[in-house]
Amino acid sequence: MFSTAPDTEGLERGSVVAPRFDAAGLIAAIAQHADTGEVLMLAWMNDEALRLTLDTGEAHYFSRSRNALWKKGETSGQLQVVTEIRLDCDQDAVLLKVRPQGDGGACHVGFRSCFYRAVKDGALVERP
DSSP states (O other): OOOOOSSHHHHHHSSOOOOOOOTTSOEEEEEEETTTOOEEEEEEEOHHHHHHHHHHSBOEEEETTTTEEEETTTTTSOOEEEEEEEEOTTSSEEEEEEEEOTTSOOOTTSOSSSOOEEEETTEEEEOO
């Protein structure tokens, strides 16, 4: 288990890693390309996924639809090697800076980023 911050000051300014998981035991995790800054995906982590990511240096997530832990790229080859892990100011979101392996993509639909569509005139339009 992770530590609990002693107070708000400790949470926001201290050095204790004290992620704040939601009521379902999850925390939002954003994967960002370490070299380009491109946002690749948003996923969820539970305590075990975050620990495995810290321990192995490879991104692990928790699938809400499958209710199971998964290692990114285990079947697709799109492993994510983690170069840096950041927690936001109140430690309820994780930013993973990653170097994607395999074909360099992150999206299970086949795109480099899961954010491949933009809203234009009330509809979703694919963008490169």
